[in-house]
Amino acid sequence: MQSDAWGYPLTTDSAEAAAAYSETVRGYLGFRADTMASLQTALKHDPDFALAHAAKGLLLCSIRSLRFYPKIKESLTAAQAHAKGLSKREALYIEALEAAFAGQLTAAVVAYEAILAEHPHDLLAARLAQMELFWLGESRWMHAVIDRTNPRWQATTPDYHSHLSLWSFGLEETGQYDAAERAGRQAVELSPTDHWATHAVAHTLVMQGRSKEGVAWLDSLKGEWGNANHFVHHLWWHRCLFHLELGEVDAILEIYDQQIRNPDSPLIQAMDDFNVDMQNCASLLQRLELRGIDVGHRWQDLVSAVSHRIGDHTSPFTSPHYVMILAAAGEDEKAHDMVLGMRACVHEDEGTLPPRYAAAAIPAAEAAIAHRRGEHDKVLEVLLPARRSLWMMGGSHAQQDVFQQMLFDSARQSGRDDLLPILLSEVAEDGFEAIAARTLYGEAAQQAAPAA
Ligand SMILES: [Fe+2]
Known part of the structure; x- marks a missing residue:
């Protein structure tokens, strides 16, 4: 029996495996590119280490790709085969993996909550719970999971900054911007390579419309990003959101x-179809085009990375982005097939995601196709009834906003000025501040204002 870096027992006799497991948790929390290598080290030192097998399966689930399901199944089988004599905490991880593999994602979260109730410093459970709920759009639940562990953390607890970064992001997504910014900045002071805290502060700044501060914040930390995995692309995407509001188009295209x-890039060469990369790319190109900027061949360059996702219904937030890419690149048949696949999954799959596909992802995808064709009445027809369910796609308010921007564009292009005040009030409801000073929304606000 060994212990992890937070003092929790691990069912392994190998000190090397235990140390590598703790490094895996730190790597996952830190978005480090060497995370899976640490996990492989743990399993090399102890091939019977059930928790490491379960962690491997859960990390592979988090990539949101059907391609990894055979490997997830292997990890689950290995974890189950070595489950005898495990602690309750370790057994709950296997329960979480069983649930996640079966598509019962909220059941996996319940297992993480049970772990955290007795082990509030279990950062792996905290992060997995946060990410699962984040991608389900469950922001209040996401905040609550971390917030209830907060009184049990002290500044002297190992990796306190990681707790602060998780707490900060939940605060931000529930609109508690001052507290979010304080916690995020504190985490970065403790650990400048805490990319999740860097990111949480960037979210706060984008929601408050503090674009110049946003560029300065990310610029001051970019030198710390050398050890990061694909998440580094998302940090650069955030920087582009600030440049977009500042009208600095050349900077955006260069960063892209x-x-x-x-x-x-070695990261892109290692995996060129990471789902968050596709979100970042599609969302940024779409936002540029909504502002009349020509993005050249960049849409077409993404087609090969998304075409094989037809039939992959692991992420209701990413799927509409895949459709957005295919429609923009002129791949109408593939875009259509992807939506058909999404419709089929609603009827064939009983997991957590199908209702989210039905309520949010499918309308968003159909709107993306219609918008690309210039069929603005159709965008309104599809998206107006679904707009207050778009949170069910998952993702952050800042990410979901691209679909709101599309809706605004179609309302304006269709001459539906009557919709603008309603939509503007809903953008504020989502937590965006300084709306009149923003691109697109500022123009819509002027258009909506009654003549003096
Ligand atoms: Fe983000």
């Missing part, structure tokens, strides 16, 4: 080509 979608 050099930092977000550089085909020579």
Whole structure:
């Protein structure tokens, strides 16, 4: 029996495996590119280490790709085979993996909550719970899971900054911006490579419309991003949101080509179809085009990375982005097939995601196709009834906003000025501040204002 870095027992006799497991947790929390290598080290030192097998399966689930399901199944089988004599905490991880593999994602969260109730410093359970709930759009639940562990953390607890970063993001997504910014900045002071805290502060700044501060914040920390995995692309995406509001288009296109979608980057070469990368790319290109900016061949360059996702219904937030890419690249048949696949999953699958596909992802995808065709009445027809359910796609308010921007564009293009005040009030309801000073929304606000 060994212990992890937080003092929780691990059912392994190998000190090397236990140390590598703790490094895996730190790597996952830190978005480090060497996370899976640490996990492989743990399993090399103890091939019977059930918790490490379960962690591997759960990390692979988090990639949201059908391609990994055979490997997830292997991890689950290995974890179950070595489950005898495990602690309750370790057994709950296997329960979480069983639930996640079966598509019962909220049941997995319940297992994480049970772990955290007795082990509030279990950062793996905290992060997995946060990410699962984040991708389900369950922001209040996401905040609550971390917030209830907060009184049990002290500044001296190992990796306190990681707790602060999780807490900060939940605060931010529930609109508690001052507290979010304080916790996020404190985490970064403790650990400048805490990319999740860097990100949480960036979210606060984007929601408050503090674009110049946002560029300065990310610029001050970009030197710390060398050990990061694909998440680094998302940090650069955030920087582009600030540049977009500042009208700095050249900076955005350069960042896109050099930092977000550089085909020579080792990260892209290792995995060119990571789902969050596709979200970042699609969302940024769409936002640029909504502001009249020509993005050249960048849509077409993404097609090969998304075409094989037809039939992959692991992420209701990403699927509409895949459709957005295919429609923009002129791949109408593939875009159509992807929506058909999404419709089929609603009827064939009984997991957590199908209702989210039905309520949010499918309308968003159909709207993306209609918008690309210039069929603005159709965008309104599809998206107006679904707009207050779009949170069910998952993702952050800042990410979901691209669909709101599309809806605004179609309302304006259709001459439906009557909709603008309603939609503007809903953007504020989602937590966006300084709306009149924003691109697109500022123009819509002026258009909506009654003549003096
Ligand atoms: Fe983000």
